[in-house]
Amino acid sequence: MNIMNAIRGDSITSPAFKAKGARAHIRARLVLYVVACDLVAIFAGSALAGVIRFGTGWIAPALSFALVLGLLHFLVGCILHAFSGPALIERMTAAKLATGSLLSALAIFFMILFATQQSEDASRIQIGFGALFAVLLVIVGRLAMVKVARKALGGTLYATVFIDDLPDGIRIGGEARTRARSLRWNIWTDDPGGYHELAQMIGTADRAVVRCPADRRVRWSHILQGMNVHAEIVASELTGSSILGVGRCGDDITFVVASGPLGLSDRMIKRIFDMCFAGGALLILLPLLILIAMAIKIDSRGPVFFRQPRIGRQNSLFQIMKFRSMRDERSDMKGLRSTARDDDRITRVGRFIRATSIDELPQLLNVIKGDMSIVGPRPHAVHSTAQNKLFWEVDPTYWHRHACKPGITGLAQVRGHRGATEREQDLRDRLAADLEYLNDWSIWLDIAILFRTLGVVVHRNAF
Numbered sequence: 001m002n003i004m005n006a007i008r009g010d011s012i013t014s015p016a017f018k019a020k021g022a023r024a025h026i027r028a029r030l031v032l033y034v035v036a037c038d039l040v041a042i043f044a045g046s047a048l049a050g051v052i053r054f055g056t057g058w059i060a061p062a063l064s065f066a067l068v069l070g071l072l073h074f075l076v077g078c079i080l081h082a083f084s085g086p087a088l089i090e091r092m093t094a095a096k097l098a099t100g101s102l103l104s105a106l107a108i109f110f111m112i113l114f115a116t117q118q119s120e121d122a123s124r125i126q127i128g129f130g131a132l133f134a135v136l137l138v139i140v141g142r143l144a145m146v147k148v149a150r151k152a153l154g155g156t157l158y159a160t161v162f163i164d165d166l167p168d169g170i171r172i173g174g175e176a177r178t179r180a181r182s183l184r185w186n187i188w189t190d191d192p193g194g195y196h197e198l199a200q201m202i203g204t205a206d207r208a209v210v211r212c213p214a215d216r217r218v219r220w221s222h223i224l225q226g227m228n229v230h231a232e233i234v235a236s237e238l239t240g241s242s243i244l245g246v247g248r249c250g251d252d253i254t255f256v257v258a259s260g261p262l263g264l265s266d267r268m269i270k271r272i273f274d275m276c277f278a279g280g281a282l283l284i285l286l287p288l289l290i291l292i293a294m295a296i297k298i299d300s301r302g303p304v305f306f307r308q309p310r311i312g313r314q315n316s317l318f319q320i321m322k323f324r325s326m327r328d329e330r331s332d333m334k335g336l337r338s339t340a341r342d343d344d345r346i347t348r349v350g351r352f353i354r355a356t357s358i359d360e361l362p363q364l365l366n367v368i369k370g371d372m373s374i375v376g377p378r379p380h381a382v383h384s385t386a387q388n389k390l391f392w393e394v395d396p397t398y399w400h401r402h403a404c405k406p407g408i409t410g411l412a413q414v415r416g417h418r419g420a421t422e423r424e425q426d427l428r429d430r431l432a433a434d435l436e437y438l439n440d441w442s443i444w445l446d447i448a449i450l451f452r453t454l455g456v457v458v459h460r461n462a463f
Contacts, residue, residue, distance in 0.1 A: 024204060027157070030149050031083050037141040038077070038098065039070045045133030046126075053125045061123065065130050068112075072105035080104070085157045087142075088149040094142040096444065102138055106131050158206035158230075165212030165220070172201045187219055195223075202229055209234060262404060262441060269443055274374050277450075278367040285361060292323055292349075292358060299349040302328025305362055310379035313405045318371040320379060321362040325350025363408045375446040376407025377434035386421040394424045401434040404441070411437040411445075414452040 043066040050062030077083055082101040087094045164171045164180075170187070173180030181201055185194030202208055208227065210220045211234040224231035235243075238255070245256040262270065282289075293304045306324040309317045324331070326345040346354065353359040366372040372379070384391055392398040412418075412433035421427050437445070 024159075024206070026152050027085065027088065030088050030145070030152060033148070034083055034088065034142070034145050035074060035077075037145055038073060038102075038138050039066075041137035041141045042066050042070045042073065042102075042134045045135075045137050046130040048133050049126050049129035052129055053123050061126055062130070065126065069102075069105055069109055069130075069134065072108050073102050076104045076108070077101040089146060089153065089155070089157050091143055091146050092440070094146050095139050096442065098138050098142045099135060102135055159204070160207040160209060161202055161205040163208060163210040163212075163220075165210065165216055172198075187216070187223060195226075198223070199227065202227060205229060207232070211236075258403075266441070270373060270446070273443060273446065274367050277374050278364045282364050282368075285364075288358075289361060292353060292361075295349045296324055296347075300327055300347045302331075306331060309382055310406065311382060311402055312371055312379055313402060315399055315402045317382070318366070318379075320372075321365055323350075323353055323359040323362055325354050325359050360408055367408065371405070373405040373407045374409070375449050376405050376410055377401045377437065378410050378413060378430075379406035384421065386424045386427040389424065391421075391427055394427050395431055397435065398427075398431055401431060401438065403438055409449060409453040410434065411449055414449055414456055416456065418456075 043062070046062040046066040046069070050059070050065075054061060077098070080097060080101050081087065082097040084097075087097050160174075162173050162180075163183075164173075165187075170183040170185075171180040172183055183198060183201065185191060185197050187194070207230045208224060209232050210217075210224070212220055214237075217233050217235075220233060221231075243255050243257060247254040247256050296304050302324060304324060306322045306326070307319045308322075310320040312318040325347060326343075327347060330345040350359070363372055367374055380391060386394050410433070412430040415429075415433055417426070417430045417433060419426075421430075
């Protein structure tokens with residue numbers, strides 16, 4: 001193909017591709033709107049606090065506080081990606097990043113006050129209420145902007161084009177695969193006109209996805225390197241696998257199929273939180289633990305604690321500790337039989353401690369030991385079943401839930417998925433919640449689950 005003919009010829013860019021160019025401008029405008037919305041929320045929160053503290057003379061202190069905090073929030077937000085693409089259309093991401101940025105800005109603000117020796121002159125009521133109102137209003141504003149952004153972007157943050165390298169030719173189309181156009185260029189020739197034609201068809205898309213035979217992947221990889229677009233090549237033979245990325249081992253290219261749900265810093269934060277919480281809880285609950293231990297010994301013969309092998313992190317086994325709630329001679333060490341509502345194996349004290357979840361408290365020792373975490377997927381007995389099927393026979397992804405330490409409480413529990421797994425769906429509901437927890441983990445999620453646990457300590461399925 002002659003390059004001049006390609007340049008002088010009719011435009012091969014369809015309206016669908018031209019529309020994709022507008023998406024980048026929409027994203028840019030939305031970012032500006034989000035920044036403006038945050039600043040308005042900060043000023044409104046500061047103004048409200050100023051009225052509470054200073055009455056009619058609120059303007060000067062409110063304006064000065066809002067200007068400094070707003071500037072710091074903008075600078076910190078740029079560093080923490082609080083105005084990034086995902087923060088435009090994902091509610092949790094928007095709220096989390098905006099809150100983190102604003103709290104960090106407040107910390108810097110307090111450091112500035114201390115360093116300049118202005119802390120004594122500043123109004124604590126103005127700053128305290130201003131910070132509280134600002135955080136609340138910023139979160140509300142962000143959630144509202146997510147709705148606006150989703151509508152403006154059609155629910156999709158980035159524009160994608162699909163390149164189908166078919167036996168009878170190459171077709172390029174948009175996300176809906178409508179108005180696909182044929183690429184006339186023979187990709188095996190380094191023709192400037194061909195590159196120009198492809199560039200026009202890709203347009204200003206953010207992402208290009210190529211489906212082609214295996215022997216053409218290297219060529220497409222070479223072609224797309226200079227297209228200024230995020231490019232991916234479909235590997236159909238890996239359908240069903242979870243490919244996270246591409247790595248390298250020596251001279252060989254590798255597919256990354258797992259990386260663990262938590263990085264090193266996340267694991268350190270979670271471990272510190274676990275140790276502090278478990279240690280403090282053991283000290284506070286020590287009198288109750290002693291009373292329960294005495295009641296168990298008086299009520300029936302046998303040990304105070306029940307130990308049972310459970311599946312833990314990395315699918316390794318550990319001995320879980322619970323207060324014994326069943327008659328010792330009838331305890332089910334292998335977990336072959338699920339506990340029923342009117343189970344005749346349960347003792348009188350056992351019925352009470354199971355109904356109130358007190359029987360789980362010795363697992364705080366498992367947390368101190370490092371076998372468990374405060375929050376995580378609940379550990380199951382090795383031979384647990386649902387409708388006479390082992391859990392991993394119901395769903396093979398069951399093994400994936402053990403990528404992190406099991407927990408005393410978890411997302412599945414606070415959603416009400418407790419008790420016997422009489423149906424396969426009972427397990428699938430828990431598994432879905434566990435995998436969602438692994439995917440969305442943050443220390444704030446752990447704290448939220450802990451608060452929600454207070455509402456399900458006594459539960460109709462706790463028996």
